[in-house]
Structures are given as C-alpha cells and as structure tokens.
Amino acid sequence: MSRPLYPFGYTFSPPSPDARLLGVKLTLPQLQSNPQPLVMVTAYDYPAGRQAQAAGVDVVLVGDSLGNVVLGYDSTAPVTLGDMLHHARAVRRGAPATFMVVDMPFGSYHMGLEMAQKSAVALVQEGGADAVKLEGASPEILEVMRVLSRNGIPVVAHLGLTPQTEIALGGLKVQGRDEASAKLILDQAQAVQDAGAFMVVLEVIPARLARLITDRLHIPTIGIGAGPHCKGQVLVYHDLLGLSDTPKKIAKRYAELGQQSVSALQSYTQEVRSGTFPSKENSFIIKDDVLDKLY
Numbered sequence: 001m002s003r004p005l006y007p008f009g010y011t012f013s014p015p016s017p018d019a020r021l022l023g024v025k026l027t028l029p030q031l032q033s034n035p036q037p038l039v040m041v042t043a044y045d046y047p048a049g050r051q052a053q054a055a056g057v058d059v060v061l062v063g064d065s066l067g068n069v070v071l072g073y074d075s076t077a078p079v080t081l082g083d084m085l086h087h088a089r090a091v092r093r094g095a096p097a098t099f100m101v102v103d104m105p106f107g108s109y110h111m112g113l114e115m116a117q118k119s120a121v122a123l124v125q126e127g128g129a130d131a132v133k134l135e136g137a138s139p140e141i142l143e144v145m146r147v148l149s150r151n152g153i154p155v156v157a158h159l160g161l162t163p164q165t166e167i168a169l170g171g172l173k174v175q176g177r178d179e180a181s182a183k184l185i186l187d188q189a190q191a192v193q194d195a196g197a198f199m200v201v202l203e204v205i206p207a208r209l210a211r212l213i214t215d216r217l218h219i220p221t222i223g224i225g226a227g228p229h230c231k232g233q234v235l236v237y238h239d240l241l242g243l244s245d246t247p248k249k250i251a252k253r254y255a256e257l258g259q260q261s262v263s264a265l266q267s268y269t270q271e272v273r274s275g276t277f278p279s280k281e282n283s284f285i286i287k288d289d290v291l292d293k294l295y
C-alpha cells in the first residue's frame with residue numbers, strides 16, 4: 001500500500017476527513033511564534049488523540065507517564081521503546097492533524113549516540129512523531145539533542161522534576177527551590193536551547209524560576225506545576241479528566257470521569273443482573289416465518 005511521504009521521511013495514514021475540517025497541523029516555526037499560550041495534553045490512545053484534536057489543542061504528548069497511568073507501573077522506568085511506538089501509532093491515528101511529541105523512554109537514549117539516534121528515528125518513522133522529548137541535560141544528553149536536531153529530528157527538552165531519574169532526584173518533589181539547584185536548572189535550560197531543543201518542558205519548579213527561564217530563553221517553555229508564566233502548559237489527560245486515583249496539586253481536574261465511569265459500570269452490572277438490559281430496543285428481530293423453519 002502506498003502512503004504519502006511527510007517531512008523527515010516518515011509515513012502515516014492520511015488525515016481523516018474530519019481532521020481536515022479542523023485544519024492542518026501546526027508547523028514547528030508556528031509553534032515557536034504562536035502569540036497565544038500553547039496548549040499541550042498527553043494522550044496514549046486513539047480516542048484520547050481524537051478528543052485532543054477535536055478540542056483544538058496545539059500539541060499532543062505521548063508521554064512515558066503512560067507507564068503509570070495506563071500500564072499500572074509505579075514509575076516510568078519500565079516503559080520500553082516498543083510501548084511508546086504502540087501508543088504513539090494509536091494517538092497518531094486519532095490525531096493526524098495535531099503536532100505530536102513522543103517521549104523517548106528510559107534506556108532508549110542512555111546507551112550511546114547510535115542507539116539514541118535509532119530510537120528517535122523509529123519514533124518518527126514508525127510512531128509518526130513530529131518531535132521527540134528527552135529528560136535531563138547531562139553532557140551525553142546534550143550531545144544526543146545536538147545530533148538529533150542537526151539531523152532534522154525536532155527535540156523537546158524536559159527539566160526540573162524528571163520522572164525517569166526520580167530515584168536520583170530523591171523522589172517526586174519540587175525542584176529548584178534552593179540557590180544551587182535553581183541555578184542548575186537555569187543553566188540547563190540555556191544548555192538545552194544551545195543544544196538545539198526547540199521547546200522545553202519545566203516540571204514542578206517554583207513559578208518565579210519558570211518565569212526567569214521563560215524570559216531568558218527564546219524557545220517556548222511549557223510548564224507542568226511550574227506556574228502561570230510559561231509560554232504554554234501541559235497536563236496529563238487522566239489527571240485533568242479525573243481518571244487518575246489521586247488528585248494532584250499541579251493538576252486541575254476539569255471533570256470527574258473516573259467516578260462517572262464507576263457509576264456507569266455499576267448501573268450496567270445492576271441492569272444485567274436484574275434483567276433490565278438488554279431491552280427490546282437493544283435487540284434485533286427476526287421474521288416469524290424464518291424462525292418457524294428452525295423449530
């Protein structure tokens with residue numbers, strides 16, 4: 001089957017008619033110069049991709065947080081490149097006209113430049129990613145960012161609370177509160193920009209530090225738990241829709257779909273047990289003369 005070729009050589013199914021109605025995907029320069037705050041949300045499957053696109057978000061992020069929120073792990077470390085590809089393809093099918101960033105999972109860019117390049121190419125070519133996201137700013141990671149961005153793979157950086165290295169950070173807690181760690185994050189932000197990142201996610205850092213970084217950089221900052229001064233915001237789909245178990249300070253819940261799902265499932269259970277479902281309206285008919293022949 002022949003499929004259209006997109007920039008950077010990756011292929012994916014053509015946009016569905018309803019996607020075209022919503023317009024075309026923002027380009028990287030458009031994202032960088034967007035006058036309005038940028039809106040990013042995570043998505044891990046086809047329906048979430050469709051919903052994000054229908055809501056008109058600027059960017060979907062296939063985050064490795066899928067390890068926690070949809071695969072039930074207690075950290076992002078077990079998530080594999082195969083997992084990311086599987087979920088990215090589903091989101092891409094649901095959101096063909098939305099800029100899609102895909103997380104490089106733990107281990108896929110920590111074992112040499114060649115492996116990092118292969119992982120990123122796979123995410124673009126097989127997963128349909130428009131950009132890849134990497135956590136941290138060690139010299140090795142900066143080198144990966146340089147090589148990928150020079151070779152036409154757009155890179156999003158991720159600083160502050162970086163869940164892949166949660167153990168080294170001493171747990172999932174606010175980063176950059178004291179002078180040394182605030183200075184480190186500020187320097188890292190400059191370094192990832194210099195290494196070619198076109199956008200940087202700032203996770204769980206003080207709002208005024210995020211503001212300083214946003215003012216210093218020319219690439220957009222996207223905050224999660226980083227206050228209102230970033231160029232854009234990202235939230236985890238399950239947190240904002242009330243599908244995750246614990247409400248988080250960093251996430252506003254815009255709905256309580258988890259509770260609604262449980263109560264819908266309870267109603268279904270109760271109706272099946274009481275014989276109320278399926279009713280006549282949910283059933284198909286067969287003509288008497290056809291049925292008579294079977295008796």
Ligand code: KIV
Nearest residue numbers: 042063064065201234
């Ligand atoms: O994996 C993820 O969902 C993320 C966001 C929290 C930014 O990296």
